[in-house]
Amino acid sequence: MLTSAHFKLSDFPHKVLDPIATTTVPPTYATIKLAQRQLMTNAAAIPMLNGGGAHGHMALTLTPCAYADISDVPFVIPVAPPANPPIGATPAKITENNRIHQRNANIFNLYVAVKNALRQQLLDAIPRIYVRAVAHPFFEFSNVSCLDLLQHLWTKYGTIKPAELQKKFQSMYTPWNTTEPIESVFLQLDKAIAFLTDSLDPISEAAVCAGYKVIAHSGFLPQDCKDWRKLPRTSHTLANFQTHFTLADEDRRLTATTGSLGYAKVLAANPSLAPMPGPGTLSLPFLALSVSNSSVSSADMTYCWTHGTSKNRRHTSATCKTKAPGHCDNATATNTLGGSTKVWTAPKPPE
Incomplete structure (x- = not known):
């Protein structure tokens, strides 16, 4: 039987955990989940008959409810055995008691x-900054268990954020490196599906994330977007999203209007935009597509959802090679689909 005297870190499959966070990048759902798996694997690798004997010390990384799954x-936490043998015991009984005591001491x-x-x-x-809330003022982490730390991280940082969800969703479209077997494509799909499944409502959350980016990218509802970001994560449902931005758009x-403070704010945020010449009958998004250079006719311009209008006849929503998240290939100048309202010009070459 493995004892504490013979146990060493090299017995762990994962000698060192992957970083969970840095001083500038906080923990995320993905990094906490990876740490949880690595710790579970390490704990399970050290034999223990308690709890059925099939999972080693894995109970150190799981709640009793999760371990029951x-x-x-049930995993019964070992306790330090009493040191004194029963009074009046025979030599044979003392020997047996000593053997049991040593076995229990080794387990503990x-x-x-x-x-x-x-x-x-x-x-x-x-970094300690992310777990200091569970540290004791004097004893620091000496009375804190691995499970205590994990539960703190899950509670404070373990919620799947929309950006993580969208990133994982988009990872399914990563081009196949044909030097690798086709199983590499299956693996990236499996990883994404597993991550998306962990979300309470992955399809709706992905839709909310995409919808928010489309609206934020338009630049017309900055305060409403800010208000949306301030709402509790649990409020970011598809129904709430539609209600919030329906009222904002109304x-x-x-x-x-062209003479209102609202449009003035848009022009202030996008100084390159100028009003459409002449009496305009178009709604605000289309008014904002006007070109500041009056010598260029609108017929010479093309439109891209990500970059806005430009004089590059080959650059359209469908042909764009650097598409932003949520890009709409069928967006046009007369139907922007919430796309960019900027006038794009190619950067000048260095002199």
Whole structure:
């Protein structure tokens, strides 16, 4: 039987955890999940008959409820055995008691050694600023377990954010490196699906994320976008999204005229935009497509959802080679679909 005297970090499959965060980049759902898996693997690699014997010390990284999902036998935390033998015991009984005591002491000491090692691995993988809330003022992390730290990280940083969701969704479209087997494509799909499945409502969340980016990219509802970002994460449902921006757009349509403060704000944010010459009958998004250079006719211009209008006849929404997230290939100058309202000009070559 492995004892605490023989246990060492090299017994762990993952000698060092992948970084969970940096001083400038906080923990994310993905990094916490990876750490959880690595710690579970390490804990399971150290044998323990307690809890059914099939999962080693994995109970150190799981709540009792989660452990019950993988084992029908509850994990009973080992305790330090009493040192004094029963009074009046025979020599044979004393010998047996000593043997049992030593066995239980070995189990307990190994449990403590693995518990401390897992905690230290986690602490080494994350700056203290993200876990200081669970530290004791004097004893710091000496009485904090690996599970305590994991639960804190899951609670504070473990929510899947829209940006993570969209990034993982887009990862499914990563081009296939044909020097690798076709299984590499299947793997990237499986990873994305597993991540999206972890979300409470992955399809709706992806739609909300895409819709928000489309609206934010238009530049016409900056304050409403800011208000949306301030809402609690649990409020970012598809129904709330539609209600929030429907009301915002109704207000925009009432106030955003060529002489209103609303349009003035748009022009202030986009000084390259100028009003359409002559009496305009188009709505605000189309008014903003006017070209500041009056010598260029609108017939000479093309439109791209990501970059706006330009004089490059080969650059359209459909032919754009640097598309922003949420890009619409069928957007045109007369139907921007919420695309850019800027006038794009090619950068000048260095003199």
